[in-house]
Amino acid sequence: MNSFLLALAMILLTVIMYFIMNALYVRLRSPFLVPILTTTIAVIVTLTIFDASYNTYMVGGKWIDALLGPAIVSLCIPLFKQRDLIKKNLLPIASGVVVGGVVGMVTGVLAARLVGFSNELLATILPKSITSPIAMQIAEGLGGVPSLATVFVTIAGLAGILIGPQLNRLLKIDTALGQGIGLGVAAHAIGTSKALEYGEQEASMSSVAMTLSAIIGALVGPLFGFILFP
Amino acid sequence: MKIVKTLIQVVFLYLFFMLGNFLRQWLSIPLPGSIIGLLILWGLLSFRIIPLNWVEKGAYVFLSTLPLYLIPATVGVMNYGHVFKGKGLLLVVITIVSTFITMAMASLVSQSMAKRNEKDEVELS
Numbered sequence: 628m629n630s631f632l633l634a635l636a637m638i639l640l641t642v643i644m645y646f647i648m649n650a651l652y653v654r655l656r657s658p659f660l661v662p663i664l665t666t667t668i669a670v671i672v673t674l675t676i677f678d679a680s681y682n683t684y685m686v687g688g689k690w691i692d693a694l695l696g697p698a699i700v701s702l703c704i705p706l707f708k709q710r711d712l713i714k715k716n717l718l719p720i721a722s723g724v725v726v727g728g729v730v731g732m733v734t735g736v737l738a739a740r741l742v743g744f745s746n747e748l749l750a751t752i753l754p755k756s757i758t759s760p761i762a763m764q765i766a767e768g769l770g771g772v773p774s775l776a777t778v779f780v781t782i783a784g785l786a787g788i789l790i791g792p793q794l795n796r797l798l799k800i801d802t803a804l805g806q807g808i809g810l811g812v813a814a815h816a817i818g819t820s821k822a823l824e825y826g827e828q829e830a831s832m833s834s835v836a837m838t839l840s841a842i843i844g845a846l847v848g849p850l851f852g853f854i855l856f857p
Numbered sequence: 858m859k860i861v862k863t864l865i866q867v868v869f870l871y872l873f874f875m876l877g878n879f880l881r882q883w884l885s886i887p888l889p890g891s892i893i894g895l896l897i898l899w900g901l902l903s904f905r906i907i908p909l910n911w912v913e914k915g916a917y918v919f920l921s922t923l924p925l926y927l928i929p930a931t932v933g934v935m936n937y938g939h940v941f942k943g944k945g946l947l948l949v950v951i952t953i954v955s956t957f958i959t960m961a962m963a964s965l966v967s968q969s970m971a972k973r974n975e976k977d978e979v980e981l982s
Binding site: 691 | 867871873874878887888889892894896899903909912913916919920921922924925926927928929930932935936937940944947948949951953954956957958959961963964965966967968974
């Protein structure tokens with residue numbers, strides 16, 4: 628197959644699956660049917676059936692991936708529209724992000740160390756709560772595997788949006804601020820895509836949390852490595 | 858006409874992403890181009906250099922379909938099945954449990970502090 632047709636097929640596969648899964652989610656409203664999870668599974672299953680590799684998929688996938696950048700830039704809009712809410716809650720937001728960020732790195736690395744995984748894997752799992760490009764940088768800087776780091780980032784993101792609703796009920800997290808910060812800190816962009824479902828305030832909180840985590844992560848992530856596995 | 862306007866806004870947002878990427882390389886800023894672009898746009902909106910209605914419609918096109926753009930990255934998990942066989946499965950468990958604790962702490966800390974703030978304000982007024 629020539630590469631143009633291949634790219635087109637992969638793009639169509641992704642877009643059509645996404646809209647089917649989205650319709651299913653809207654109809655059934657089960658938190659386990661979030662389109663990002665179901666579409667990912669559907670695409671992987673389809674690729675496996677046709678014996679196509681991830682590299683083959685990315686011939687088309689890269690064009691969709693290219694739109695992630697401007698989509699992240701777009702998060703600026705809820706962020707800007709909710710600026711009063713952010714200004715009023717600067718300290719709670721910053722505290723939640725810092726505490727959550729530190730807890731995220733420390734608990735993951737310590738647990739993995741306790742079980743006896745290699746330093747390479749510890750460095751790879753450390754930045755799992757932070758958005759992929761930064762997570763890759765941090766993992767690489769600490770001697771981890773950047774591409775595997777994005778896998779942990781993905782698992783953390785999906786886990787975050789699956790457990791988020793239950794966690795909110797269990798711990799009585801009933802404000803847009805609490806829910807949004809939790810999603811943004813623990814589940815980065817995937818969490819923010821979930822926060823957009825809840826509303827503009829939740830989305831703005833999640834975007835702030837995601838952005839701040841990325842900035843803080845880029846600055847102090849490498850430092851944490853030294854403390855956690857000297 | 859409306860579609861053309863929205864399309865121009867989409868392109869405009871893409872330019873911010875490219876500007877972010879350019880600055881990242883030029884100044885070696887350790888942040889992704891998308892986040893640099895977001896921060897610049899936020900600054901321009903805040904200082905009223907760019908009005909919100911120049912970007913709002915385009916942004917909602919992206920935001921209403923945000924999960925779609927994450928899928929090429931999440932599908933990448935398929936390359937790493939072998940890592941999570943046997944003992945490696947524990948890494949998935951650890952990631953999930955750690956994410957749970959992370960989210961709980963971030964939510965609890967921010968919400969309880971915000972609620973205390975509100976209470977203080979009520980008492981002051």
